[in-house]
Amino acid sequence: MEYVEQTLGRIEEGSAVVGVVGLGYVGLPLVLGFAARGFHVIGLDIDQGKVDAIEAGESYIEHIPSEPIAKAVRDGTLEVTTDFSAAVRADALIMCVPTPLTGHYEPDLSFVISTIDSLVPHLRAGQVVSLESTTYPGTTDEELRPRIESRGLVVGEDIFLVYSPEREDPGNPDFTATGIPKVVGGTTEHCARVGQALYEAVISEVVPVRSTQVAEFTKLLENIYRAVNIGLVNELKIAADRMGIDIWEVIEAAATKPFGFKPFYPGPGLGGHCIPIDPFYLTWKAREYGVHTRFIELAGEINNSMPHWVVQRTMEALNERSKSLKGSRILLMGLAYKENVDDMRESPTFELMDELAGLGAEISYHDPHIPEVTPTREHARWTGTQSVGWSREVIEGFDCVLIATNHQAFDYQSLLEWADLVVDTRNAIAKAGLVPRSGQVVKA
Numbered sequence: 376m377e378y379v380e381q382t383l384g385r386i387e388e389g390s391a392v393v394g395v396v397g398l399g400y401v402g403l404p405l406v407l408g409f410a411a412r413g414f415h416v417i418g419l420d421i422d423q424g425k426v427d428a429i430e431a432g433e434s435y436i437e438h439i440p441s442e443p444i445a446k447a448v449r450d451g452t453l454e455v456t457t458d459f460s461a462a463v464r465a466d467a468l469i470m471c472v473p474t475p476l477t478g479h480y481e482p483d484l485s486f487v488i489s490t491i492d493s494l495v496p497h498l499r500a501g502q503v504v505s506l507e508s509t510t511y512p513g514t515t516d517e518e519l520r521p522r523i524e525s526r527g528l529v530v531g532e533d534i535f536l537v538y539s540p541e542r543e544d545p546g547n548p549d550f551t552a553t554g555i556p557k558v559v560g561g562t563t564e565h566c567a568r569v570g571q572a573l574y575e576a577v578i579s580e581v582v583p584v585r586s587t588q589v590a591e592f593t594k595l596l597e598n599i600y601r602a603v604n605i606g607l608v609n610e611l612k613i614a615a616d617r618m619g620i621d622i623w624e625v626i627e628a629a630a631t632k633p634f635g636f637k638p639f640y641p642g643p644g645l646g647g648h649c650i651p652i653d654p655f656y657l658t659w660k661a662r663e664y665g666v667h668t669r670f671i672e673l674a675g676e677i678n679n680s681m682p683h684w685v686v687q688r689t690m691e692a693l694n695e696r697s698k699s700l701k702g703s704r705i706l707l708m709g710l711a712y713k714e715n716v717d718d719m720r721e722s723p724t725f726e727l728m729d730e731l732a733g734l735g736a737e738i739s740y741h742d743p744h745i746p747e748v749t750p751t752r753e754h755a756r757w758t759g760t761q762s763v764g765w766s767r768e769v770i771e772g773f774d775c776v777l778i779a780t781n782h783q784a785f786d787y788q789s790l791l792e793w794a795d796l797v798v799d800t801r802n803a804i805a806k807a808g809l810v811p812r813s814g815q816v817v818k819a
Contacts, residue, residue, distance in 0.1 A: 378501045378533055379565050385466050386572045389413050393573075394465030396490055398425045398455070400648070400718065401507060401541040402471035403439060404552035408577045410447040411553075417465055418455040429455045437717035437744055438546045462497040467505065467573050470494075471541060473648065474508045475752075480655045480675075482511055484518060491522050498526050503535040503569045509594050509653050511660035514538075515587040516562060531563030537570030538587035540594030546716035556580040560590030598653040599671055604639040605650070606674030609681050612641040616688075621818065623802040643779050643800040643819070644681040644723025646712025651678070651721045682726035686734070688819035689775060689798050695814075696796060698774055701735030706763065706773040708790075709780020710742040717744040724779040725754040739763045739773070743784045767793045777819075778803050791815065 385391040393409045395402045398420040410416045420426060428435045432445025447453035454461075462468055472486040487508055498504070504523065506515050515538040520530050528534040539559045544550050557578040561567025567583060574581045584590050608626065615622040622641060630638040645651040654675055658668045690700045712722035719725075724740065732738045741763050748760045763769055765786065770776065770793035778785075781801040787809055790797065797804065797816045804816050 376565075379535075379569060382466060382501050382503060382535065382569050383572050386569070386576055389576070391466040391573075391576075392417060392464055394419060394462055394468045395471060396420070396459075396462075396468060396494070397471035397473075398422070398429070399471065399473075400436060400545055401543050402469075403434075403436060403444075404543065405469060405471065405507075406453065407439070407443045407447065408551075408553040410450075410452040411443065412577050413452065414576070415451075416447070416453050417461050418453065419457070419459055419461065420455070421457055423457055426455045426457055429453070436545075438715075459493045460497050462494050463499055466501065467503045468494060468498075469505045469507060471507045474510050474652070474656070476652050476655055481659050482656050484510065484514065487514070488518065491519050495522055495526050498523060498528060498534060500528060500533040503537065503566075503573055505537045505539050505570060505573070507539055507541040509540060509598070509649060509656065510591060511595070511656040512588040512591040513660065514591060520562060531565050535566040535569040536562040536587070537566050537573075538590045539570065539574060540590060542597075545718050546713065553577050554579050556582050558582045558584055558590050558593050560584045560587040562587055592657075595653050595657045598649045599657065601639070602645065602650050602654050602678060603670060603674040604637075605641070605645065606677040608639045608641045610677050613684060616818070623805065623818070640802075641800075642681065642723070643685045644726055645678045646720070646722040646724075647718070648720045682723050682730060685727060685777070685798070685800055685819045686730045688817060689731070689777060690734075692796055692798055692817040693775060699735075700731070702737070703774040704737045704739070704772060705731055706770070706776045707738065707740045708742070708776060708778045708785060709782055710740050710745045710748070710762070711780050711782070714781045715744070715783055719745055719748070719751075722780075725751070725757065727777065727779060728757060729754065741765060742780070742782070744782065765789075770794055781806070 392415045394417040395406045396419045398418050406416050406418050429444055432441055432448050434441040434444055470490055472490050475483045477483045530536045537559055539557055542555045557574045559570045559574055559581055561570050571581055571583050612622045626638050629636055654671045658671050661668050693700055693703055707724055710719050710724050728738050746762050748757045750758045775796045776794045777798040778801055781803040787804055787807045791809055791811050798819050799816050800819050804811055
């Protein structure tokens with residue numbers, strides 16, 4: 376009980392030092408949230424470039440302004456480092472690191488494991504450790520707890536371990552990191568109590584649950600719910616297309632029902648750090664219990680097949696103009712995985728580029744939010760590729776323009792004036808209220 380009350384006291388009086396490990400799309404907003412509440416925050420990251428940017432008061436994420444960073448640095452409430460020994464000074468350590476998939480669609484916990492292994496030598500009694508990375512149920516207890524207790528610390532007595540899944544929607548101005556309800560589960564009752572107090576100090580609403588496993592499963596359910604419903608409308612899109620029916624019009628009509636229906640929309644595939652990945656964390660873990668999650672896996676197969684279907688529709692559209700896909704110049708509008716952000720993680724645009732290029736097309740992209748492709752693990756061939764300019768001369772030089780992301784910054788009126796063929800995977804032209812020439816726009 377000694378360390379419980381000691382840690383709670385430091386949190387409640389605002390004197391606790393908060394360490395955030397991983398300063399990306401999840402970690403950086405959390406850093407700013409705690410700093411804005413007056414906590415001293417230590418940001419830890421293995422990327423020296425991020426550390427240098429923060430120390431200079433500059434943001435490297437488009438939708439996060441630089442001023443709150445600069446203010447926190449000026450006020451002395453924020454320090455950043457690549458030296459993990461600084462963790463010993465933190466009363467709370469919050470891990471916000473990637474949890475991707477392997478090439479065989481199995482969980483890749485290498486970032487989580489390497490991070491906790493780097494922290495363990497610097498752990499001490501009285502700290503609370505929280506994992507926010509999306510993962511399968513049992514990760515916190517099975518992977519983090521043994522490593523922490525190898526330090527000689529007893530979880531629930533000397534040190535406190537919780538899981539609280541991140542809930543970020545990059546670029547959405549309606550939801551901030553501190554305004555979204557936060558689910559928190561602890562390894563023990565004492566852990567849960569300390570974890571709840573930590574997040575209540577900065578989050579407007581904290582939702583306590585019975586265990587870390589419940590919290591881990593909660594995050595997966597949120598994203599599987601979306602993945603399955605998107606898979607459904609993607610499959611319906613193909614059926615509607617073959618019947619000559621506009622699936623977007625169908626969805627909008629169905630959405631007028633005031634109960635029992637929530638609209639989901641089709642697209643060229645899934646993107647981002649959650650929806651394309653998280654369902655496979657549960658399917659993998661479920662097999663350990665002899666459960667075959669057929670529904671989830673079917674949705675995954677459908678969603679993963681969407682880039683190929685878009686390529687086939689593009690090929691058909693070119694054929695109707697007596698053009699071969701091989702040798703055609705194709706411009707993809709939008710490299711980001713969603714509208715109005717600079718986040719290209721798991722973007723289906725990369726899959727489109729890979730397949731189109733593999734079939735002999737000449738590929739370019741235009742995205743005002745991403746001027747140049749930075750290194751990725753799966754699509755290294757595109758590293759360094761730059762976004763092409765936007766002008767009549769440039770656009771008229773392409774045989775086909777494929778809308779992969781519906782950025783507000785896009786000038787669709789000029790696109791229709793300059794482009795001969797537009798393949799629209801987002802219903803962007805119709806949403807803009809524009810009327811194309813007959814046969815100019817093909818929905819895919």
